[in-house]
Amino acid sequence: MDGELAKGLEGVVVAQSELSDIDGAAGTLLYRGYDIEDLATGASYEEVLYLLWTGALPTEEEFEAFTSAMATERSVDDCVLDTLDALTSADERPMAALRTGVSMLSTTDPEGDVAPRDIEAAKRKGRRIVAKTPTILAAYDRLRRGKEPVAPSEELSHAANFLYMLSGEKPGAVATETFDMALTLHADHGLNASTFTAMVVASTFADVYSSVTGGIGALSGPLHGGANQDVMQALFDLDESDMTAREWVEDVVDRGERVPGWGHRVYDVTDPRATLLRGKLQDLAEASGETRWLDYTTTISEYLVDEQQLTQRGVAPNVDFYSGSVYYQLGIPIDMYTPIFAMARTGGWLAHVFEYQADNRLIRPRAEYVGPRQRSFAPLGER
Amino acid sequence: MDGELAKGLEGVVVAQSELSDIDGAAGTLLYRGYDIEDLATGASYEEVLYLLWTGALPTEEEFEAFTSAMATERSVDDCVLDTLDALTSADERPMAALRTGVSMLSTTDPEGDVAPRDIEAAKRKGRRIVAKTPTILAAYDRLRRGKEPVAPSEELSHAANFLYMLSGEKPGAVATETFDMALTLHADHGLNASTFTAMVVASTFADVYSSVTGGIGALSGPLHGGANQDVMQALFDLDESDMTAREWVEDVVDRGERVPGWGHRVYDVTDPRATLLRGKLQDLAEASGETRWLDYTTTISEYLVDEQQLTQRGVAPNVDFYSGSVYYQLGIPIDMYTPIFAMARTGGWLAHVFEYQADNRLIRPRAEYVGPRQRSFAPLGER
Numbered sequence: 001m002d003g004e005l006a007k008g009l010e011g012v013v014v015a016q017s018e019l020s021d022i023d024g025a026a027g028t029l030l031y032r033g034y035d036i037e038d039l040a041t042g043a044s045y046e047e048v049l050y051l052l053w054t055g056a057l058p059t060e061e062e063f064e065a066f067t068s069a070m071a072t073e074r075s076v077d078d079c080v081l082d083t084l085d086a087l088t089s090a091d092e093r094p095m096a097a098l099r100t101g102v103s104m105l106s107t108t109d110p111e112g113d114v115a116p117r118d119i120e121a122a123k124r125k126g127r128r129i130v131a132k133t134p135t136i137l138a139a140y141d142r143l144r145r146g147k148e149p150v151a152p153s154e155e156l157s158h159a160a161n162f163l164y165m166l167s168g169e170k171p172g173a174v175a176t177e178t179f180d181m182a183l184t185l186h187a188d189h190g191l192n193a194s195t196f197t198a199m200v201v202a203s204t205f206a207d208v209y210s211s212v213t214g215g216i217g218a219l220s221g222p223l224h225g226g227a228n229q230d231v232m233q234a235l236f237d238l239d240e241s242d243m244t245a246r247e248w249v250e251d252v253v254d255r256g257e258r259v260p261g262w263g264h265r266v267y268d269v270t271d272p273r274a275t276l277l278r279g280k281l282q283d284l285a286e287a288s289g290e291t292r293w294l295d296y297t298t299t300i301s302e303y304l305v306d307e308q309q310l311t312q313r314g315v316a317p318n319v320d321f322y323s324g325s326v327y328y329q330l331g332i333p334i335d336m337y338t339p340i341f342a343m344a345r346t347g348g349w350l351a352h353v354f355e356y357q358a359d360n361r362l363i364r365p366r367a368e369y370v371g372p373r374q375r376s377f378a379p380l381g382e383r
Numbered sequence: 384m385d386g387e388l389a390k391g392l393e394g395v396v397v398a399q400s401e402l403s404d405i406d407g408a409a410g411t412l413l414y415r416g417y418d419i420e421d422l423a424t425g426a427s428y429e430e431v432l433y434l435l436w437t438g439a440l441p442t443e444e445e446f447e448a449f450t451s452a453m454a455t456e457r458s459v460d461d462c463v464l465d466t467l468d469a470l471t472s473a474d475e476r477p478m479a480a481l482r483t484g485v486s487m488l489s490t491t492d493p494e495g496d497v498a499p500r501d502i503e504a505a506k507r508k509g510r511r512i513v514a515k516t517p518t519i520l521a522a523y524d525r526l527r528r529g530k531e532p533v534a535p536s537e538e539l540s541h542a543a544n545f546l547y548m549l550s551g552e553k554p555g556a557v558a559t560e561t562f563d564m565a566l567t568l569h570a571d572h573g574l575n576a577s578t579f580t581a582m583v584v585a586s587t588f589a590d591v592y593s594s595v596t597g598g599i600g601a602l603s604g605p606l607h608g609g610a611n612q613d614v615m616q617a618l619f620d621l622d623e624s625d626m627t628a629r630e631w632v633e634d635v636v637d638r639g640e641r642v643p644g645w646g647h648r649v650y651d652v653t654d655p656r657a658t659l660l661r662g663k664l665q666d667l668a669e670a671s672g673e674t675r676w677l678d679y680t681t682t683i684s685e686y687l688v689d690e691q692q693l694t695q696r697g698v699a700p701n702v703d704f705y706s707g708s709v710y711y712q713l714g715i716p717i718d719m720y721t722p723i724f725a726m727a728r729t730g731g732w733l734a735h736v737f738e739y740q741a742d743n744r745l746i747r748p749r750a751e752y753v754g755p756r757q758r759s760f761a762p763l764g765e766r
Contacts, residue, residue: 005397008746009392009395012389012749013388013748013750013751014390014748015388015751016750019754020752030756033754033756033758035760043763057760058766063763077473079473082466083462083466083469089462090490090491091490092490096495097490100487103479106479107475107479107483108473112476190749191750193583193584194587196583196746200579200583202604203391203604203606204602204605204606206602206607207603209482210479210600210603213482213596214580214584214596214597216593217589217594217597218597219587220593221499221584221586221587222499223587223745224587361391363392363579364392364574364576364648365392365394365397366395366397366574367398368398368400369401369404371401371402371413371415371416374416374418375416375417377417377426377440378440379426380430380441380443383440383442383443
C-alpha cells in the first residue's frame with residue numbers, strides 16, 4: 001500500500017470494529033449486531049449507550065446502576081455556566097460554544113489525573129461527558145434567550161431531561177419517545193470524519209475530553225453536520241412561498257437543484273433511520289394536530305419517488321430529511337440541530353475510542369513531499 | 384487498496400504536501416525546500432510562519448506587514464482571561480487549559496461568520512490564533528502562580544514577547560534567539576498525529592479554531608507530546624542522585640532501560656534539530672555560567688555513542704534530548720514544555736490545513752465490521 005495516494009482515505013480500512021455495520025444496498029444498520037429498528041423502538045438511548053460501550057444490552061440491574069450514576073452527573077460546575085454566559089454575550093455559535101463547554105468539563109472531572117491508559121476510568125469520564133453535554137447545550141440556549149438555565153432533573157430519562165432543561169417544562173410521552181429515538185438513530189454510523197477524528201486523538205492516549213472536543217470540531221464543518229438544518233430551511237422556504245409542496249419540489253427539480261435530505265454516500269435505498277423518524281413525524285402530527293411538515297415531506301417524497309423515480313436511481317430519503325421537521329415540532333431551535341447530533345454521536349465517538357484504545361496503535365499516515373528541494377536561503381535584508 | 388487493514392495508517396499516503404520533507408537516513412529536514420539549519424539560524428519564527436503559509440520567505444515589506452498585524456492581535460479578551468482564572472483555580476492541567484482557551488478564542492474573532500471556504504480569511508484567523516496562543520499560555524502560568532497576567536508587548540518579537548509575558552521581564556538576546564530557534568525547529572514535521580487530526584477536522588471545512596483545538600488535544604496524549612518533559616525529569620533524577628552522569632547513564636543502560644530523548648521513529652541518524660539545539664544549550668551555558676545541563680547531556684551522549692555505539696545502530700539523540708534543558712535554562716516550568724510545543728506547532732497545523740483545504744477531500748476511512756449479526760432483541764424486562 002506504500003506510495004499510492006489515498007486522498008480522503010476512501011476505501012482504506014483503518015480498523016476492525018464491532019460497533020456498527022451498514023449495508024447500503026439492503027438499507028440496514030446494526031449496532032453491535034442488533035437491528036437499528038429493534039433498538040430504536042425497543043430500547044432507550046441509555047441502553048444503546050451501554051450496548052455500544054460494553055457489547056451487551058444491560059440487564060435491569062445493570063441498567064439501573066448505569067442510568068442512576070449518569071443521572072447524578074448531569075450538573076455542570078458554575079464556572080462552566082459562567083463561561084457559557086460569556087460566550088452567549090459574545091454571540092458565539094452553538095457548535096463552538098459546545099466545543100468550549102465540553103473542553104472545559106475536564107477541569108472538574110474527579111478522575112482528571114487518572115492514568116490515560118485506564119480504560120475503565122475513561123468509560124466513567126465518558127459517562128460524565130454524555131451526562132453533562134445536554135446540560136451545556138440547554139444552558140447555552142436559555143442563556144442566549146436571556147433566561148436562567150434550568151437545573152437537570154435526576155428523575156427524568158436522558159432524552160426527557162434535555163427537553164425539560166430546554167423548555168423548563170416536562171415533556172409529554174410522544175415528545176420523549178421521539179427525541180429518545182432520534183438520539184439512538186444518531187448514536188453511531190461507522191467511521192465518519194468526526195468519529196475518525198476522535199479516534200486519531202485517542203490513538204495518542206490523549207484523554208476522552210480531547211477526543212470528544214475534536215469530534216465536535218469536525219462535526220461543525222459544513223461537509224459533515226448541518227444537513228438537517230438545510231432540510232428545515234428548505235421546508236421553511238416552501239412554507240413561506242406561494243407554491244404548493246408539489247409546485248415547490250417541481251420547481252427545485254426543474255432548476256436542476258438537489259432536494260436536501262435525499263441521497264446518501266452509503267445508502268442506495270431508503271436510510272432505515274429515515275423510515276423510523278417518518279413514523280415519529282406521523283405520531284407528532286397526530287398528537288399536535290399540526291400536519292403541515294408531515295404533508296410537505298410526504299408530497300415531496302411522493303413526487304421524487306413516483307415522478308422522478310429517484311429511488312430507482314439509488315437516491316432515497318436519508319435521516320436528515322425527517323429529523324429537521326421532527327426537531328422543529330419538538331420546539332428545538334434550528335441552529336441546535338447539529339449540536340443535538342453531536343450530543344447523540346458523543347456516545348458513538350466514545351465507543352470507538354474505547355474500542356480502538358483497547359488494541360491501540362498511534363495513527364500517523366504519511367504525506368508525499370512534492371515541493372522543491374535545496375532552495376538557497378537569503379536573509380531578510382537580502383531578499 | 385480496499386479491504387487491506389492499515390492499522391495506524393503506517394505508510395499510507397493521505398496527501399501530497401509541499402511543507403516539510405524529512406530524510407531520516409540523511410538526517411535532514413526541509414521546510415518548503417529550505418534546510419532547517421538555514422531557517423533556524425537565519426530566519427525568525429515569524430518568517431518561517433510566513434514561508435509555511437505562503438510558500439515564500441517574506442520580503443522586508445511583507446515581513447513588516449505580517450508581523451505588525453500579528454503583534455496587534457496578541458491581546459485576548461477579558462472573558463478568556465476570566466475562564467483561564469477559573470481553570471487555574473480548579474487546577475486544570477496546562478494542555479487542557481490551552482485546549483479550552485484556544486477553543487474560546489473563536490468567540491471574539493471579527494471574522495467568525497465568514498464563509499468557511501474562504502482560505503484568505505482562514506489565514507487571518509490562523510494568524511490571530513498564533514498571535515494569541517502565547518498570551519493564553521503565559522496568562523495561565525502566571526494566574527496559577529497567583530500573579531497578574533502581563534499584557535503583551537507589540538514591540539517585541541513573537542519569541543521575546545512570550546518570555547516577557549511569562550516572567551514580566553524583557554529577555555536578553557541569547558534567550559530570545561534560543562527560544563525563537565526552538566519555535567522554528569518545532570513548527571512542522573510531516574503528518575504526525577496532531578497535524579493529521581487538524582487536517583481531518585479541516586476536511587469537513589470546520590473552521591481553524593476547531594482544527595487547532597483538535598491538534599492540541601492530540602498533542603496532549605502521552606504517545607505524542609511530552610517527551611521533552613521526560614528528558615528533563617530524567618536529568619533531575621540524575622542531578623538529585625549521588626551518581627556522576629557517567630554512573631547514572633551506565634546504570635540506566637544496565638537496567639535495560641531507554642534513555643529518554645534517544646531514538647526517533649523517522650531519523651536513523653542525529654535529528655538535525657538536536658544538533659542545532661545543542662549549540663544553543665552551549666550558548667546558554669556560556670551566557671549564564673551554569674554548565675550542569677550541558678555537562679550532563681554531553682557525558683550521557685558520549686557514553687551512548689562511544690561505549691554503547693547506539694548511533695551505529697540507528698539510535699541517535701532527537702530534538703527532545705536538548706529542548707528540555709534549553710527550556711529549563713530559559714526559566715520555563717517543566718509542565719509548559721508540551722504547551723510550548725503546541726504553540727510552535729500551531730503554525731504547522733495551520734499550514735497543513737490551508738494546503739489541504741485548497742484541494743479538499745473529506746477524510747473518511749472505513750472500519751471492517753467484525754462483530755456479530757442478526758442478534759435477536761429482547762426488551763429490558765425480559766433480559
